[in-house]
Amino acid sequence: MNDLATLVEAVEPVEDRFALMADQRHSGLAKPQGSLGRLETLAAQLATIARVCPPPAVGNPGLIIAAGDHGVHAQGVSPWPQEITTLMVESFCAGRASANAIASACGVRVMVLDAGIAKPPADHPVIRTAGIMNGTRDLHVEPAMTVDECTAAILAGAALADRMIDTGADLLALGDMGIANTTPSAALIAAFTGQSADLVTGRGTGIDDRTLDLKKTVVADALARHGEDRDPLRTLASLGGLEHAALAGVALAAAARRVPVLLDGVNTVAAALAAVALCPDVLGYLIAGHRSVEPGASAGLAHLGLEPILDLELRLGEGTGALLAVPIVRSAAAVLREVAGLDELGA
Ligand SMILES: Cc1cc2ncn([C@H]3O[C@H](COP(=O)(O)O)[C@@H](O)[C@H]3O)c2cc1C
Numbered sequence: 557m558n559d560l561a562t563l564v565e566a567v568e569p570v571e572d573r574f575a576l577m578a579d580q581r582h583s584g585l586a587k588p589q590g591s592l593g594r595l596e597t598l599a600a601q602l603a604t605i606a607r608v609c610p611p612p613a614v615g616n617p618g619l620i621i622a623a624g625d626h627g628v629h630a631q632g633v634s635p636w637p638q639e640i641t642t643l644m645v646e647s648f649c650a651g652r653a654s655a656n657a658i659a660s661a662c663g664v665r666v667m668v669l670d671a672g673i674a675k676p677p678a679d680h681p682v683i684r685t686a687g688i689m690n691g692t693r694d695l696h697v698e699p700a701m702t703v704d705e706c707t708a709a710i711l712a713g714a715a716l717a718d719r720m721i722d723t724g725a726d727l728l729a730l731g732d733m734g735i736a737n738t739t740p741s742a743a744l745i746a747a748f749t750g751q752s753a754d755l756v757t758g759r760g761t762g763i764d765d766r767t768l769d770l771k772k773t774v775v776a777d778a779l780a781r782h783g784e785d786r787d788p789l790r791t792l793a794s795l796g797g798l799e800h801a802a803l804a805g806v807a808l809a810a811a812a813r814r815v816p817v818l819l820d821g822v823n824t825v826a827a828a829l830a831a832v833a834l835c836p837d838v839l840g841y842l843i844a845g846h847r848s849v850e851p852g853a854s855a856g857l858a859h860l861g862l863e864p865i866l867d868l869e870l871r872l873g874e875g876t877g878a879l880l881a882v883p884i885v886r887s888a889a890a891v892l893r894e895v896a897g898l899d900e901l902g903a
Pocket residue numbers: 633634635636640644732733734735736737738739759760761762872873874
């Protein structure tokens with residue numbers, strides 16, 4: 557898929573009639589009706605995505621961690637130096653980050669997309685490089701990306717998603733890495749939900765009260781600079797990051813291939829809002845893995861109408877919360893596929 561309009565057109569709505577079939581099937585299984593609670597809703601969603609009931613087993617889940625740097629880091633919105641983005645990506649490659657530990661515990665393959673890191677990491681078999689730019693411009697003073705740069709990042713994410721699906725991935729979890737990226741996330745969430753900068757801006761990696769006030773002002777100023785234009789692509793380019801754009805591309809490509817998309821924390825929720833604004837039919841493919849502590853995550857999830865699977869008070873990103881939800885999504889499909897019918901009891 558080499559242009560955005562083609563990618564958007566390739567996404568077809570999920571088919572609700574398969575949810576009905578899933579409900580009927582659940583009612584006939586050897587368990588009291590509704591006794592598996594939201595696991596049943598999840599299985600029904602998987603059936604609507606796959607257009608088949610029971611849905612296929614989730615046998616080969618993948619995680620894409622998109623990484624990028626941010627011009628707005630210069631405003632002092634994060635206590636961490638920008639080089640941490642590069643160092644953490646190298647840690648993903650070495651299999652030493654939190655995301656790797658949880659991915660191997662949950663049986664998930666990890667790939668990393670350098671969507672636009674300021675100091676690019678060394679080449680590694682798990683890294684793909686978008687090759688667009690080395691970090692965004694400062695969204696506080698000017699658009700973070702041009703529309704062309706943003707489109708290229710979306711397509712880079714879509715290309716990696718396609719490659720993972722071609723090599724067997726049947727669920728894609730989203731993860732992010734990018735020092736200062738909770739600032740563009742807050743700006744995107746405010747723009748796409750209509751909530752105030754004050755409400756959706758959080759402490760990110762753990763900033764003090766003074767820095768939080770500064771961050772809220774930076775987000776509010778960026779929203780004022782951007783103005784009322786709610787065109788999804790221009791909004792994403794103006795207020796977002798390269799990793800947000802790339803993750804929106806992953807969601808679009810996965811939806812186009814009828815593959816479920818598992819969201820992580822605030823940064824992937826911001827990317828999901830952009831993807832849904834670009835293509836409303838993407839929504840049916842999204843599953844919220846967890847509720848991040850960041851306030852913008854809850855605002856974004858509420859706007860999308862998504863109820864997260866887990867709430868473990870995580871506030872890391874990298875895909876950690878999405879990864880932890882993978883066994884639950886797998887189990888939802890397994891129940892609908894494998895549990896005996898009431899009529900088979902004693903047979
Ligand atoms: C060592 C380290 C590992 C991380 N892994 C994810 N993040 C998370 O924190 C960053 C965003 O927070 P803020 O906007 O406050 O900078 C992102 O990179 C996010 O993925 C990390 C942050 C650090 C410092």
